[in-house]
Amino acid sequence: MPELDVGLIGAGGIARAHLPAWTALGAKVTVLSTDGRAEGLAAEYAAHGVEAVHSLDELLARCSLVDVCTPSFTHKELALAAMAAGKHVICEKPLALSVADAQEMIDAAEAAGVRLFPAHVVRFFPEYEALAKAVADGAVGEPAVLRFTRSGSYPVWAPWFADAGLSGGILLDQMIHDFDFARLLAGEVVRVHAQARGRLTAPAEAGAVAAATAVLTHASGAVSHVHGVWGLPDTQFRTTYRVAGRDGVLHHDSLQTQAFRVVAQGERAAGQGIPATDLARNPFEAELGEFAAAALAGGPEPRVSAHDALAAVRIAAAAAESALTGAAVEIESGELVSR
Amino acid sequence: MKVGVLSFAHVHATGYVKVLQAMDGVEVLAADPDPDPDPAAAGEVRGRELAEQLGVAYADTYQEVFDWGPDAVIVTAENARHRALVELAAKHGVGAVLCEKPLATTAADGEAMVAACRESGTRLGVAYPVRFHPAYGALRRAVQGGSLGGVLAVAGANNGYLPTGLRRWFTDPELAGGGALMDHTVHIADLLDDLFGADVRAEEVYAQANNLMYAEEADAETAGLVTVRYSNGTVATIDCSWSQPRSHPAWGGLELQVVGERATVEMDAFGQSVTGFDERSARGVLLPWGVNLDEILLRAFLYGTAAGGVAVADGEAGLRSLRVALAARESARVSRPVPVG
Incomplete structure (x- = not known):
């Protein structure tokens, strides 16, 4: 790959996950954020040549690819600016807060002749990658009934998550991962019913809980249940799935597959515990490497496209409308129709 | 205590019979007079033959079971046939009926069953183990x-x-x-x-x-x-x-x-x-x-449960x-x- 110059916008949680992946890929990274945290983040990675800048123009002048890791409500504006400057864009999920915004971004990428990739990182998690490959190879036959759960502590570290107007709420911010995966495995979604409960509006303090359920009906007739929880502070991050068809079933529970476990460590001060990690490989590195290679080095087409991201936003939008009105929402020729 | 088992249509009937057989002081009489040859599963054993396999006393008709004077009956017929048997038990004044789930296939049937048992003073339970x-x-x-x-x-x-x-x-x-x-x-x-x-x-x-x-x-x-x-x-x-x-x-x-x-x-x-x-x-x-959930269910049905418990x-x-x-x-x-x- 030619020199990989990346402009990373944002210095929060997801930027902290992407940055080490970029340096591992040998990228030269420039960081920009408006909250004053870019300098600190760059300083941590100074040995890798990471530098902070103070304006978007500076950032765009130094990179060929922009990685948008900002709060969801800023994705569109930043991505459009980067694409207008001729930069390829990787955008954190959700691609945008609305179907119209996501479509506008896709149109802008086409008009500018640049690539736009959505950071649907679950596509790159090994346990999901294995599932997708097995299902595509016929391991369960045609999928008939699918279940996905995803739970973690309520994201109270940044206030915008709890504000559905800024994040889309749990349905768009969190459950979109499983909406995307359900569609990948069982095909286009034609009907959605969802309900959300708990703390669904800002502000949310530690101890707040939100939970949502969504039932998707696929064009094939298959049905998917997606269950999402933003839970109490001691909620262990956990994902599960069960995918069944007439020829078999595949299931996973992240609590059962921890390759490294801390069995006992006494009482320790916060942050002093033995750090636990159990991934076979870093999914962020696989994701960003695949996107960068496709954008800059003629690599193969990535496994997930902006059109997939748009479809996932559409499913989440249908779920949000259903949760609001109580109706089942049909997706007809890309339009949402309440029943 | 005399307990009748009405029909072997539901797969749970066998489990109930085995639990009842192992209970002290419980006599069991089963009847399965109307197995459908169609639709029968391959190798499906019903009626007297199944009773003999289980070693349980068998009656050729439901009427024989009622004439025997059971204290309680368990209805394990096909869902749509629950109503007739529960109503029959109520008509014969059986003290307690445990009906396999779901109670019926229509709300009208379910309502009729509840009403029949209320009128006859029959205690109606539903088998949710x-x-x-x-x-x-x-x-x-x-x-x-x-x-x-x-x-x-x-x-x-x-x-x-x-x-x-x-x-x-x-x-x-x-x-x-x-x-x-x-x-x-x-x-x-x-x-x-x-x-x-x-x-x-x-x-x-x-x-x-x-x-x-x-x-x-x-x-x-x-x-x-x-x-x-x-x-x-x-x-x-x-x-x-x-x-x-x-x-x-x-x-x-x-x-x-x-x-x-x-x-x-x-x-x-x-x-x-x-x-x-x-x-x-x-x-x-x-x-x-x-x-063994069936055992706990049947004990609760026949002998009651502690106050405040399930x-x-x-x-x-x-x-x-x-x-x-x-x-x-x-x-x-x-x-x-x-x-x-």
Whole structure:
């Protein structure tokens, strides 16, 4: 790959996950954020040549690819600016807060002749990658009934998550991962019913809980249940799935597959515990490497496209409308129709 | 105590007979006079032959069982045939009837059964054994004791084999009233009915179903997802699918996650088992060691339960969980949420 110059916008949680992946890929990274945290983040990675800048123009002048890791409500504006400057864009999920915004971004990428990739990182998690490959190879036959759960502590570290107007709420911010995966495995979604409960509006303090359920009906007739929880502070991050068809079933529970476990460590001060990690490989590195290679080095087409991201936003939008009105929402020729 | 077992149509009849045989002071008389040759499963054994295999006394007609003067009867006929047998038991003044779930295939049948038993003074129970699982007891204490705070959402799964390997009527829309939606929605609907108590009711149901897995061999739906909204605001989604592969060492299971404002708890009713591998058969080994739920259910039905503990579902409770399943069947047909009738 030619020199990989990346402009990373944002210095929060997801930027902290992407940055080490970029340096591992040998990228030269420039960081920009408006909250004053870019300098600190760059300083941590100074040995890798990471530098902070103070304006978007500076950032765009130094990179060929922009990685948008900002709060969801800023994705569109930043991505459009980067694409207008001729930069390829990787955008954190959700691609945008609305179907119209996501479509506008896709149109802008086409008009500018640049690539736009959505950071649907679950596509790159090994346990999901294995599932997708097995299902595509016929391991369960045609999928008939699918279940996905995803739970973690309520994201109270940044206030915008709890504000559905800024994040889309749990349905768009969190459950979109499983909406995307359900569609990948069982095909286009034609009907959605969802309900959300708990703390669904800002502000949310530690101890707040939100939970949502969504039932998707696929064009094939298959049905998917997606269950999402933003839970109490001691909620262990956990994902599960069960995918069944007439020829078999595949299931996973992240609590059962921890390759490294801390069995006992006494009482320790916060942050002093033995750090636990159990991934076979870093999914962020696989994701960003695949996107960068496709954008800059003629690599193969990535496994997930902006059109997939748009479809996932559409499913989440249908779920949000259903949760609001109580109706089942049909997706007809890309339009949402309440029943 | 004399207990009659009416019909071997439901696969649970065999388990009940074995439990009753092992109980001190219980005499059992079974009748299974109307097995359908069509639709019979391959190798299906019914009637006197099954009674002889089980070593249980057998009567050729239901009337003989009633003439014997049973203290209680267990109705394990096809779902659509529950009503006739329960009404017959009420007419003969039997003191207590335990009816297999779901109570009936229509609300009208269920209402008639409840009314008949009320008039005759017959105690009507519905066979929901998972109520008696110790894990459900712990979950119930946690919720009812307030440890969870308000319950926000429930994710439940009650999956199993396609049951037609043992009895074909399970997928006959007339005899069963439907497929997986009727067979497996009601267990979790009943648990939540008991969990939330008398003041909370299921209000609305949304369901989607398909028969992608067994289109060639089943007339009814074999997969389904059911979302129930309760009057306390809780939303529960139940996977009721017969999606357990038929050669799997485990028949299926029942799992529940309850998300509350102050705690989240889970139960796995059939997760207590030794697992391993048998090299000779080249198959996985599964040795369940959990409690025998049928035994606890039948003891509770025949001898009662401690005050404040979990009680056998009564006819009204059986009618309420039936209404959830019936609403699911209707919702799946129209693809819209429907009120619980």
